Amino acid sequence: MAHILDDISRTFSEYLLIPRLTTKKHTVKNVSLTTPVGKFKQGNASPLSLNIPFVSASMQAVSGPELAIALARCGGLSFIYCSQAIEAQAAMVHRVKSHKAGFVPSDSNVKPDASLTAVIDLVKKTGHSTIAVTHDGSGTGRFLGILTDKDFWEFEDDLNSPVSKYMTSKENVVFGKEGISLHEANLLLRQCKKECLPILDARGEHLQSLVFKKDYFDHRNNPNELLDAKKRMAVGAGVNTHDYKDRIPALLEAGVDALCFDSSDGFSEYQQAAALWARKQYGASIIIGGGNVVSGDAFRYLVERADVDFVKVGIGGGSICITREQKGIGRGQASALLEVVAERDRYFKESGVYVPVCSDGGLANDTQIIIALAMGADFVMMGRYFAMTNESPTPKVSMAGRVYKPYWGEGSNRARNWQRYSNGDDAGFKFEEGIDAYVPIVGSVRDALEVTTAKLTSTMCNSGALTLREFAAQAVLTRISEQTFVEGGTSTVVSFDKENQETA
Ligand code: MZP
Numbered sequence: 054m055a056h057i058l059d060d061i062s063r064t065f066s067e068y069l070l071i072p073r074l075t076t077k078k079h080t081v082k083n084v085s086l087t088t089p090v091g092k093f094k095q096g097n098a099s100p101l102s103l104n105i106p107f108v109s110a111s112m113q114a115v116s117g118p119e120l121a122i123a124l125a126r127c128g129g130l131s132f133i134y135c136s137q138a139i140e141a142q143a144a145m146v147h148r149v150k151s152h153k154a155g156f157v158p159s160d161s162n163v164k165p166d167a168s169l170t171a172v173i174d175l176v177k178k179t180g181h182s183t184i185a186v187t188h189d190g191s192g193t194g195r196f197l198g199i200l201t202d203k204d205f206w207e208f209e210d211d212l213n214s215p216v217s218k219y220m221t222s223k224e225n226v227v228f229g230k231e232g233i234s235l236h237e238a239n240l241l242l243r244q245c246k247k248e249c250l251p252i253l254d255a256r257g258e259h260l261q262s263l264v265f266k267k268d269y270f271d272h273r274n275n276p277n278e279l280l281d282a283k284k285r286m287a288v289g290a291g292v293n294t295h296d297y298k299d300r301i302p303a304l305l306e307a308g309v310d311a312l313c314f315d316s317s318d319g320f321s322e323y324q325q326a327a328a329l330w331a332r333k334q335y336g337a338s339i340i341i342g343g344g345n346v347v348s349g350d351a352f353r354y355l356v357e358r359a360d361v362d363f364v365k366v367g368i369g370g371g372s373i374c375i376t377r378e379q380k381g382i383g384r385g386q387a388s389a390l391l392e393v394v395a396e397r398d399r400y401f402k403e404s405g406v407y408v409p410v411c412s413d414g415g416l417a418n419d420t421q422i423i424i425a426l427a428m429g430a431d432f433v434m435m436g437r438y439f440a441m442t443n444e445s446p447t448p449k450v451s452m453a454g455r456v457y458k459p460y461w462g463e464g465s466n467r468a469r470n471w472q473r474y475s476n477g478d479d480a481g482f483k484f485e486e487g488i489d490a491y492v493p494i495v496g497s498v499r500d501a502l503e504v505t506t507a508k509l510t511s512t513m514c515n516s517g518a519l520t521l522r523e524f525a526a527q528a529v530l531t532r533i534s535e536q537t538f539v540e541g542g543t544s545t546v547v548s549f550d551k552e553n554q555e556t557a
Contacts, residue, residue: 062385064388064415065424073516073517084519085519086506086521091311092407095407100340101310107432107502108132108289109436111313114445115446119445120439123499125149125278126275127277129279135300135470156238159263161176162186163190165188166215169207184216185260186200186216195259196258235264239266239269242269250263292341312342313341314341316345319365320348324343343363349399367390367412371414391429412434450491457492461489474486
C-alpha cells in the first residue's frame with residue numbers, strides 16, 4: 054500500500070519569523086552574506102563561496118552572458134543554460150570569463166565620412182556619448198579618432214558635416230596599447246584628465262577596447278564582485294545526464310567555475326553515473342551540484358553515492374512549472390527544504406562534511422527568499438526574479454502600456470529541454486511541464502538585488518544574526534493562519550495608490 058506522509062506539503066508563504074534579540078552590534082553594515090557553494094570539511098573553507106546568496110537558473114530566458122556578468126559583479130553566480138549546443142554554451146562561458154572588467158568592446162563606432170546626423174541617431178539608439186571613429190566604422194577597425202557630445206552643438210553646427218571635421222583625431226588622442234593593465238590604464242586616465250582611454254593593438258593601429266573613468270568608480274563601488282583566482286568573473290553552467298561526457302570537458306575548457314545538473318528529478322542512477330564519471334575524470338578540482346530533490350533520502354543518495362558538491366531542492370514549485378499538474382509529483386518548497394536541511398545537518402554531524410543546499414524555484418517575492426534562507430538554504434536559485442531584469446537575454450515587449458519580457462520554462466514547448474525531464478532514454482519531447490509566459494521588467498540586476506539584500510540584511514538584524522549560518526541556526530518561525538496572513542496585509546484601510554495601480 055502507498056505510504057502517506059503525516060505532514061502537509063507546505064510553502065514559504067505559510068511562515069513568519071519571530072524576532073530575536075537585536076544587540077548593538079547587529080547593524081546592516083556588520084552583516085556578511087558570504088555563503089558556500091562547494092562542500093567542505095569542518096574547519097576548512099569552501100572551494101567556492103558567493104558574496105550574496107543568489108544564483109540564476111539554468112534557463113534559456115534567464116542565464117546568458119550579460120546576466121552572468123551583471124550578477125557576478127554583484128557577488129552572485131549564473132548557471133548558463135544547457136538546453137543549447139555544447140559549443141554555444143561553452144562560448145557563453147568563455148564570453149563571461151573573457152570579459153575584462155574595465156575593458157569594454159567599443160559598441161558605438163562610425164566611419165570618418167558619417168554625418169553628425171548619423172552620430173546623433175547612433176547616440177539615441179545606444180545611449181553612448183563617446184563614439185569611436187574607425188576606417189570601416191567597426192569596433193576593431195583602424196582607429197582614426199574620437200567624437201563625444203562635447204565636440205559639436207546639435208542646434209548650432211551643420212549636421213550634414215562629416216564626423217572627421219569635428220572629431221579629436223588620433224594624433225591628439227591619448228591611448229593605451231594591448232597588454233596595458235587596468236591599473237595602468239586608470240592611471241593614464243587620471244594623469245591626462247580624460248574620461249575615456251581607447252586601447253589599440255600592439256602596433257597602435259586597430260581599436261581593441263575602451264576604458265572609461267566612470268567604470269573605475271563603478272568598480273570601486275562593487276566590492277562584492279565574484280572573481281576567480283585570475284580576477285575573471287565567476288560563472289557556472291548547467292549540464293544534463295545525456296551528453297555530459299562531451300559537455301563537461303568543453304565547459305571546463307572554457308573556464309567554468311561550477312557545474313550543476315539541470316534535472317527536474319535528480320534522485321536517479323543516471324545522475325549518479327554522470328556525477329561519478331565527472332569526479333573520476335577531474336577529482337576534487339571541480340564543483341558539481343546535484344538535484345533536484347525534495348527529500349532527505351534523495352539528498353543522502355546524491356551526497357554519499359554520487360559525491361556531489363551541493364544539492365538543489367525543488368520540484369514543481371517554479372513560477373512557470375506545471376510538473377505537479379501534469380505528473381502529480383513534487384512537494385511544497387518549505388517542506389522539501391526543511392527535510393533536506395535537516396538531513397544536511399545530520400550528515401555534517403556524522404561526517405564533518407558540510408554540503409551546501411540550494412533552494413531552487415518558487416520564490417515569488419523577497420519575503421519568501423528571506424524565509425528560505427532562514428530555513429537553512431545556503432543560497433537560492435531563481436528564474437523569474439532574474440528574467441525580469443534588463444540583463445536577461447530576452448527582448449523587451451510592450452503590452453497594454455507596460456513593458457514585459459518573455460519568460461518560459463525549460464519544459465515548455467518553446468525550450469523543449471527534454472534532457473531535463475528524461476534521465477536515461479532519449480525519449481524526446483512528449484508533453485509540456487512548463488509554460489510560456491511574460492514577466493514585467495523591474496530594471497537592472499543591481500537595482501533589484503539592492504532592494505532584496507537591504508530587506509534580507511535588515512531581517513537578519515531583527516533576528517540577531519550577522520551571518521547566514523547564524524540566521525538559520527537561531528531562526529524561530531511560526532506557521533500562520535489565513536487570518537494572520539490577512540492581518541499582515543493592508544486590507545482594513547483604503548490605499549488609493551494601490552487601487553489606481555490596479556485600474557491603470
Ligand atoms: P522560478 O524562480 O521562476 O520560480 O523557478 C525557476 C526554477 O524552475 C528553475 O531553476 C528550475 O529548477 C525550474 N524550472 C525551469 N523550467 C521549468 C519548467 O519548464 C521548471 N517546468 O520547473
